[in-house]
Amino acid sequence: MNFNLNEEQKMIRDMVRHFAENEIKPVADQLDRSGEFPTEIMKKLSELGVLGIPIPEEYGGIGSSFLSYIVAIEELSRACASTGVIVETHTSLGSEPILDFGTEEQKRKYLPRLASGQIIGSFGLTESNAGSDAAGMQTFAVIDGDDYVINGSKIFISNAGIADLTILFAKTDKEKGVKGISAFIVEKNTLGYIVGPPEDKLGIRASQTCALTFEDMRIPRENLLGKVNEGFKIAMHTLDGGRIAIAAQALGIAQAAFEAASEYSKQRVQFGQPIGKLQGIQWHIADMATEIQAARLLTYQAAWLKDQGLRYTKEAAMAKLFASEAASRFTSRAIQVHGGYGFMMEYPVQRHYRDAKITEIYEGTSEIQRMVIANNVLFR
Amino acid sequence: MNIIVLLKQTFDTEAKIQLDSNNNVITDNIQYIINPYDEFALEEAIRIKEKLGDVIITVVSMGPRKVEEALRQALAMGADKSILLNDEVLFGGDEHTAAVALSQTIKQIPYDLIIGGQVAIDDGSGQVAIRVAEILDIPQVNLVTKLDVENNKLAAHRQVEVGTEVIEVFLPAMITAQKGLNEPRYPALKGIMQAKKKELKILGLADLGLTENQVGSNGANLKVISTFLPAPRNAGRILSGEISENVQELVRLLREEAKII
Structure with a gap:
């Protein structure tokens, strides 16, 4: 067994950490308050190659391991969870499906621009009546000559506000459930593609989450991704990878909260000593340190399995479930360690607390993760 | 054009320095960085390479194998080649022996410009690059904050x-970099x-054509006698009472206790 990152992964981690600490962390509270998209930061991350880490060199990416990408998401999220999920959505949900299911032509057309950050990707699956249950999808795609004509709407689409490209899921066979769904590559300047205003959210406020509406939107037939009626498989495969990255995001948030709580417990004096000397606080710190380490091992192991080309569905679900729930629990605990100060907007722990919650919900709720894990444990 | 960069790996500026019972610095758990x-x-x-195009940058360092990390980072930033002098007999010397070893290395490769930092933040030494220029007998400008390089000459601001x-x-010439010269990239x-994939060559004493007496602790003119941490700073003292008495007392303390006036 080997628990070390290799030299390349360490260099990538150190660079992203250094960048995140110097360029992102100082503005994270401001981004959270304003809900503004971090345009400048994304431009710099593009220049550094952070938007194409697991995409092979031949398609304009960096060609590093999936684990390198996971470590980068962790470090970005440690400074700013919004930036973490913007990069995650772009890479795991907007780019990887094209890499895994696209034709050679689609890969050559889109991946170099995605990997260089010239265009930003998103993923349109969720609908108002189709969240965890994709079978209820009401967006339909109908063939008309050389085009598909798409009608319907999506909600809660991360990156939708700024994305240039969306991997869109629509029903191509009304009679069938999940087996009637297909995936499409849609560019934002398509006629009939309408982006709603950014949602006002509890956390990850600088990530532009919007509704998408399609009114007689025509896209060429060659923009079908994968085979007709195999969209659900593409969505599930994509989310398997995305879940590892959301686990990494949760891990970054938890790590930031843990560091804030540790630092505070050394500074804050009550009863004549730093509160970190009190057993009540020490137990919080010890629990956090232990479970964050466990979450990190689960997350890195799932990424490692993916890099080895082995099955990782169950491990990805476990990593996401454990890391996201740990993040929620410990960001709350970090506020507890801060006492009244932690409740004040002035201290960043409240931001971590608000940012953590969504990791238990998107890319499969904790309940769905438990379902995936149980199905894999019991019936495989 | 061939540029040589002299590079030292140092403790992170935020590292907490601790000594063991023999007064040696404890190096476990210390983060290392390229000397800023x-x-x-x-x-x-x-930047010179980006401007002039036809430039080969070779980074030269001396130290344990751990320094390879710093050299890889330099290569990742944009250097073309690197050399690490890694040989126990080269270590434990002073600025003089470091300069002897480095200049002997540089003599083996073509160079037009040598750039070093003006000081190493760990031991505060600012001599090595200067001594290298002296040994190689080339002009040098130190503490440079702006540099313009043309084909056969340079203009350095200080x-x-x-x-x-x-x-x-x-x-050929040597300059040392001062803060303000530029903002390093990630x-x-x-x-x-x-x-x-870039070259990281490791050389030892045998490759330099020097003898053991010329390098390391054998060749050094300086010897470290002891190492200790600065005494922890005491809390300030507040004088209370009449202003006129306070001033007199303050002057007396500054003269007799602090001995700074």
Whole structure:
């Protein structure tokens, strides 16, 4: 067994950490308050190659391991969870499906621009009546000559506000459930593609989450991704990878909260000593340190399995479930360690607390993760 | 054009220095970085390469194998080649022996410009690059804050008490980088991937054509007698009472206790 990152992964981690600490962390509270998209930061991350880490060199990416990408998401999220999920959505949900299911032509057309950050990707699956249950999808795609004509709407689409490209899921066979769904590559300047205003959210406020509406939107037939009626498989495969990255995001948030709580417990004096000397606080710190380490091992192991080309569905679900729930629990605990100060907007722990919650919900709720894990444990 | 960058790996500026029972610095759990002034030197070399095009940057360092990390980072930032002097007999010396070993290395490769940092932040030494230039007998400009390089000469700006001094010298020459020269870049991921394929040559005493007596502790003119941490600072004292008495007492304390007036 080997628990070390290799030299390349360490260099990538150190660079992203250094960048995140110097360029992102100082503005994270401001981004959270304003809900503004971090345009400048994304431009710099593009220049550094952070938007194409697991995409092979031949398609304009960096060609590093999936684990390198996971470590980068962790470090970005440690400074700013919004930036973490913007990069995650772009890479795991907007780019990887094209890499895994696209034709050679689609890969050559889109991946170099995605990997260089010239265009930003998103993923349109969720609908108002189709969240965890994709079978209820009401967006339909109908063939008309050389085009598909798409009608319907999506909600809660991360990156939708700024994305240039969306991997869109629509029903191509009304009679069938999940087996009637297909995936499409849609560019934002398509006629009939309408982006709603950014949602006002509890956390990850600088990530532009919007509704998408399609009114007689025509896209060429060659923009079908994968085979007709195999969209659900593409969505599930994509989310398997995305879940590892959301686990990494949760891990970054938890790590930031843990560091804030540790630092505070050394500074804050009550009863004549730093509160970190009190057993009540020490137990919080010890629990956090232990479970964050466990979450990190689960997350890195799932990424490692993916890099080895082995099955990782169950491990990805476990990593996401454990890391996201740990993040929620410990960001709350970090506020507890801060006492009244932690409740004040002035201290960043409240931001971590608000940012953590969504990791238990998107890319499969904790309940769905438990379902995936149980199905894999019991019936495989 | 061939540029050589002298680089030292140092403790992170935020590292907490602790001594063991023999008064040696405890190096476990310490983060290492490229000496920040050497990073300015490297960045400047990369900028010259970007401007002039036909430039080969070789980074030269001396130290344990751990220094390879710093060299890989330099290669990731944009240097072309690197050399690490790694040999126990080369270690434990002083600025003189370091300069002897480094200049002997540099003599073996073509160079037009040598850039180093003005000081190493760990031991505060600011002599090595200067000594290298002296041994190689080339002109040098120190504490440079702006640099313009042309084909066979350079103009270096340095801050002096009354303003800025601009010194022009012909190449080959050596300059040392001062804060303000530039803002070092982050190593881009493409660079990190390429760094693995770039040359990192490891040399020992035998490759330098020097004898054991000329290097390391054998050749050193200086010897470290002891190492200790600065005494922890005491809390300030507040004088209370009449102002006139306070002033008298303050003057007495500054003269007799602090001994600074």
